Every structure is written in C-alpha cells, then in structure tokens.
Amino acid sequence: MSLRVKGFLFFIAAITLFQAGLGFWQWQRMGEKEAFLAGIAAAAKAPPRPLGEARLWDRVTVTGRFVHERSSYVRTSRPEPKPGVQAGRTLLGSGFGVFVMTPFITRLCGADGKCALINIYVNRGFLPTRADGRLPPFDRPTEPVTLTGFLRPTESAGFFPPHNDPQRQVWFFRSTDEMARLTGLPGAETLEQARVQYSRFIDLQAAPDAVDPPYGVEVEAFLAAIPNNHFQYALTWWGLALTNVVVLTFFLASRRRRGTSAV
Known part of the structure; x- marks a missing residue:
C-alpha cells in the first residue's frame, strides 16, 4: 500500500471519528436542552418570583411604570394559523409586525433588604403593523402596573x-443593551456598561383575558420558540460518518478486486 493511500485512509478515519464525536456531543446537548426546557416548564407552573431572586428563564413578577417614549420596535412576522387549528391570542395578528420593547422602571430588592430603582426592558409582545408599515394605535398605560x-x-x-442598525433604529434582534445605550437609559453611557446593566429583559406573559395587541407570549409559544434541533444534528453527523465508512468500504473492495485481477 502506497504512502499516498495510507495518508488518504488516515484522513478519512480521522474525519469519521471527528464526525461521530460531534454526533455524540449533539446527543448529549439534546439531553441538556430537554432538561433545560423541562426546568422552564416547571418554572412556568410555579408562582412567579420577585426579580431580585430570579435567575434567567424564571417566571418573574414586577411592579412599576413603562417609559413609552423610549420604546424600540423589533421587526418580526407571525405565520398564518394552520387550517383546522384554533389560533391562540399570540397568533391573532399574523403577518408582519414588531415586538414592542419598552423600558420599565421597577424596584429591585436584594437579599440584604436594600432596594433600588432600575430600568429593565419588557417585550410587551407582537404588534401587527399596517400595510404601509406604520404602527397602529395601542395601549400605553401611564399608571403603575x-x-x-x-x-x-x-x-x-x-x-x-x-x-440591527441602531443608528437608524432598525431592529431585527432584541439587543436590549444596544437599545439602552441608544435611548440614553441610566447606566448605559457606554456599550460595556449597557451590557452589564441591560443584559436581560422580560417576555411579558399574555393575560388570560387579553384581546388587544400587543399580544404577550403564552407558555406554549414561549417554549416552542426555544430551538431544540440537537437530535437532527446528531443524526446528520452520524449519517456523514456512516457515509464515510460505506465509501471507504467500496474503495477498499475495489482495490482488492483490482489486485486480484492483476494476479
């Protein structure tokens, strides 16, 4: 067997092991993601926690005021409901629209009992836009909620x-740190400060009696929006590794037949 062929076989073997390893890694990630989603589902059924005691992905409750004049609008779209499937409130407005991202002034209290006023963005939900792209009128409560x-x-x-194009106030992602710096919110004088102060936001949960936009998110829609494609990724990597094995088998069989024929 020539050095060239040995190098080729070594390369294929290395690539195959690498792809198989990626498949097992994605399989492990799938288990982690399923546990993560189960934790969110459990948190959704539990009583909401105060903001000062909450971790990311917890369900929280806050009281305060909206700062409507510093809202940002993130472009998005909603699919039409499938035939025969009743649409929930979050899908009543299908088509093009925006997520309404509004700063919210609330009180944050620590374990030591000390409290301070902070700003945190709230995604009030999906607001369908008109055919010309303009925002329709929607509720802007001024009282504490x-x-x-x-x-x-x-x-x-x-x-x-x-x-995103922050200077033109065109948003496709809910980058609350950039929004805070652009709108001049307290603690966002630089992007580094904003990334610490505004590193999280609240996805407003839809109220049971909500009928008017912007529509908050429902638990099922919230969970469905978190991707979990690791099973497909694992199958893809394993399929590529298997393809290498099949091709290598035919290659070696072909070389053996040619060697036998030469004899």
Missing part, C-alpha cells in the same frame, strides 16, 4: 443578515 413574564438574556445578531 404589575406584570408577569419570563426573564431571558438579551439577544445578539448572528453571522448572517439581517443585522
């Missing part, structure tokens, strides 16, 4: 378009 929702981390843009 008590909200319940899910505490989640700020979003970051991916490698591929579309990307």
Whole structure:
C-alpha cells in the first residue's frame, strides 16, 4: 500500500471519528436542552418570583411604570394559523409586525433588604403593523402596573443578515443593551456598561383575558420558540460518518478486486 493511500485512509478515519464525536456531543446537548426546557416548564407552573431572586428563564413578577417614549420596535412576522387549528391570542395578528420593547422602571430588592430603582426592558409582545408599515394605535398605560413574564438574556445578531442598525433604529434582534445605550437609559453611557446593566429583559406573559395587541407570549409559544434541533444534528453527523465508512468500504473492495485481477 502506497504512502499516498495510507495518508488518504488516515484522513478519512480521522474525519469519521471527528464526525461521530460531534454526533455524540449533539446527543448529549439534546439531553441538556430537554432538561433545560423541562426546568422552564416547571418554572412556568410555579408562582412567579420577585426579580431580585430570579435567575434567567424564571417566571418573574414586577411592579412599576413603562417609559413609552423610549420604546424600540423589533421587526418580526407571525405565520398564518394552520387550517383546522384554533389560533391562540399570540397568533391573532399574523403577518408582519414588531415586538414592542419598552423600558420599565421597577424596584429591585436584594437579599440584604436594600432596594433600588432600575430600568429593565419588557417585550410587551407582537404588534401587527399596517400595510404601509406604520404602527397602529395601542395601549400605553401611564399608571403603575404589575406584570408577569419570563426573564431571558438579551439577544445578539448572528453571522448572517439581517443585522440591527441602531443608528437608524432598525431592529431585527432584541439587543436590549444596544437599545439602552441608544435611548440614553441610566447606566448605559457606554456599550460595556449597557451590557452589564441591560443584559436581560422580560417576555411579558399574555393575560388570560387579553384581546388587544400587543399580544404577550403564552407558555406554549414561549417554549416552542426555544430551538431544540440537537437530535437532527446528531443524526446528520452520524449519517456523514456512516457515509464515510460505506465509501471507504467500496474503495477498499475495489482495490482488492483490482489486485486480484492483476494476479
């Protein structure tokens, strides 16, 4: 067997082991993601926690005031309900629209009993836009309100378009740190400060009697929006590894037949 063929076999073996390892890693990630989603589902059934005691992805309750004049609007869309499936409130407004991201002034109390006023963004939910892209009128309460929702981390843009354009106030991701710095919220003088102060936001949970937009999120929709594709990824990597094995088997069999024929 020539050195060239040995190098080829070594390369294929290394790639196959690497792909198989990635498959097992994705299988492990699937278990972790399922446990993560189960934890969120359990938190959704438990009483909401005060913001000062909550961790990311907990359901929380806060009382305070909206700062409507510093809202940001994140472009999004909602699919049409499938035929024969009753649409929930979160899907009543299908088509193009925005997520209404509004700063919320509330009181944050620590374990030592000390409290301070803070700003945290609240995703009030989906607001369908008109055909010309303009925002329709929607409720902007000025009095103190008590909200319940899910505490989640700020979003970051991916490698591929579309990307946020903060200077034009065009948003495709809920990057609350950038929003806070652009709108001049306290504690967001620099992007580094904003990333600490505004590293999380609240997804408002839909009220049972809510009928008007913007629509908050329901638990089922909230869980469905968190991707869990690790099973498909594992099958893909294992399928590639198996393909290598099959191709290598045919390659070696072909070489053996040629060697036998030469004899």
